[in-house]
Amino acid sequence: MGDKAYRERHKAKGLCVFCSREAAPNHTKCELHLKKNREYNYKYYRTEHFRAIDRRNKLKRRKEGKCLDCGKPLDPDIESDRVVCINCGLHIRRPEHYHYGTLQKENTNRQ
Numbered sequence: 773m774g775d776k777a778y779r780e781r782h783k784a785k786g787l788c789v790f791c792s793r794e795a796a797p798n799h800t801k802c803e804l805h806l807k808k809n810r811e812y813n814y815k816y817y818r819t820e821h822f823r824a825i826d827r828r829n830k831l832k833r834r835k836e837g838k839c840l841d842c843g844k845p846l847d848p849d850i851e852s853d854r855v856v857c858i859n860c861g862l863h864i865r866r867p868e869h870y871h872y873g874t875l876q877k878e879n880t881n882r883q
């Protein structure tokens with residue numbers, strides 16, 4: 773495959789290794805392809821696989837009575853209804869925490 777040589781040639785000339793346009797400063801890709809690459813990475817972290825791992829971690833924390841965000845054990849007296857500790861809950865109000873809490877409750881009701 774002349775692929776590597778092709779890329780090296782473009783790199784040497786300061787051109788995008790994908791489309792031969794001028795590469796962004798200090799990069800081997802043009803703005804367009806840098807953006808595409810970023811979108812790809814972003815998409816990866818939103819894939820089912822990654823989210824399943826994330827969900828599993830959160831489920832585990834929830835079961836163990838730990839804060840979903842920092843993993844600190846929740847205080848049963850004051851934090852029993854919460855899915856994040858007071859510290860995290862005060863600063864971060866991400867809707868998924870609440871969504872997550874409702875989801876859990878729904879599941880228990882059904883069983």
Ligand SMILES: [Zn+2]
Binds near residue numbers: 792793801803804
């Ligand atoms: Zn390009």
Ligand SMILES: [Zn+2]
Binds near residue numbers: 842856858
């Ligand atoms: Zn926390």
